[in-house]
Amino acid sequence: MGLKEPRRGAEAATLTVRVTARCQGCGACLLTCPEHAIRPHAGWAGDGGDPLRVLPDRCTGCGECTEVCPVDAIEELP
Ligand code: SF4
Ligand code: SF4
Secondary structure, three states: OOOOOOOOHHHHHOOOEEEOOOOOOOOHHHHHOOOOOEEEOOOOOOOOOOOEEEOOOOOOOOOHHHHHOOOOOEEEOO
16 A cells, blocks of 8 residues: 655655564565665664664655565554
C-alpha cells in the first residue's frame, strides 16, 4: 500500500516511512527508492539497532519501498 501524495519542500521534512527491526538486510528497498533516501547504518544487518535510516529531506512518501520489502519491515508513518 503506497502513500497518497508525494511530499516535497517543507512537508518532506517529516519522516514518512520507518525501517523496523524486522529488516533482514536484503537491500531491496535501497535499490528501489527513487530518491536514494534509505541509507545503511554501520553494522546494519543484525546489530539490533535501527538497521537503516530514511533521510527525511529526501523521502517523498511514495511508498515504493514498502511494496518491495519481502518481510514487511517498513512502516508508513501518519
Ligand atoms: S517512501 Fe519512497 S522516497 Fe521514501 S524511502 Fe520509501 S521509496 Fe524512498
Ligand atoms: S527491503 Fe525490507 S528486509 Fe530488505 S533491506 Fe529493506 S527493510 Fe530490510
